Amino acid sequence: AQTVTQSQPEMSVQEAETVTLSCTYDTSENNYYLFWYKQPPSRQMILVIRQEAYKQQNATENRFSVNFQKAAKSFSLKISDSQLGDTAMYFCAFTLVQGGSEKLVFGKGTKLTVNP
Amino acid sequence: DTEVTQTPKHLVMGMTNKKSLKCEQHMGHRAMYWYKQKAKKPPELMFVYSYEKLSINESVPSRFSPECPNSSLLNLHLHALQPEDSALYLCASSRQAVGADTQYFGPGTRLTVL
Numbered sequence: 001a002q003t004v005t006q007s008q009p010e011m012s013v014q015e016a017e018t019v020t021l022s023c024t025y026d027t028s029e030n031n032y033y034l035f036w037y038k039q040p041p042s043r044q045m046i047l048v049i050r051q052e053a054y055k056q057q058n059a060t061e062n063r064f065s066v067n068f069q070k071a072a073k074s075f076s077l078k079i080s081d082s083q084l085g086d087t088a089m090y091f092c093a094f095t096l097v098q099g100g101s102e103k104l105v106f107g108k109g110t111k112l113t114v115n116p
Numbered sequence: 117d118t119e120v121t122q123t124p125k126h127l128v129m130g131m132t133n134k135k136s137l138k139c140e141q142h143m144g145h146r147a148m149y150w151y152k153q154k155a156k157k158p159p160e161l162m163f164v165y166s167y168e169k170l171s172i173n174e175s176v177p178s179r180f181s182p183e184c185p186n187s188s189l190l191n192l193h194l195h196a197l198q199p200e201d202s203a204l205y206l207c208a209s210s211r212q213a214v215g216a217d218t219q220y221f222g223p224g225t226r227l228t229v230l
Contacts, residue, residue, distance in 0.1 A: 035218070043204060045159070045221035091158055095217075103172070104219055106158035 006107035023092030031097040040088040120222035139190040139207030151206040
């Protein structure tokens with residue numbers, strides 16, 4: 001069974017600074033996708049970034065980038081130039097690329113607070 | 117456009133009531149999902165529909181009854197709920213259910229059972 005671990009229940013960062021959220025996962029499979037989702041206090045879950053396991057290049061989306069270490073099964077999210085609107089719960093998630101793999105496996109989440 | 121809409125935003129119901137939650141997407145996605153989310157917890161999968169057919173039921177009590185009338189619409193019918201069913205109910209969709217694909221979430225319905 002696949003598991004996702006987020007070891008930081010809460011984090012805080014000053015506005016304009018950089019913060020890194022950690023995520024590790026466990027799987028015996030080789031082909032999968034990893035995601036970071038953001039859920040602000042207004043509650044809508046928003047996709048931040050996606051990484052395909054077969055791609056060696058780390059995904060980036062504007063101020064958001066990941067450090068994907070496949071051998072170490074690590075998938076951290078770096079937020080640069082943090083903004084107040086980045087305050088949210090961040091969930092790391094995993095899904096297999098195979099038939100019947102509709103399930104997203106979520107970590108428990110990291111609550112990020114950006115302070116002015 | 118990656119919009120999934122849900123109605124109502126808030127719902128308060130008694131344990132003897134019957135109500136329904138509605139989810140809609142117009143992205144041509146063929147997989148739709150219902151999740152239950154308690155405060156400060158990740159979403160828990162309840163049901164998956166693939167091509168309008170129920171493909172996964174995560175042992176959800178029968179007081180929750182999903183329905184997929186067409187490829188754009190997903191309902192969750194509620195009957196005889198318990199106070200512990202109070203939660204945020206999230207709908208999501210993806211282009212396909214078989215094989216990995218990105219799930220896009222709606223804003224959710226905040227359900228309170230009295």
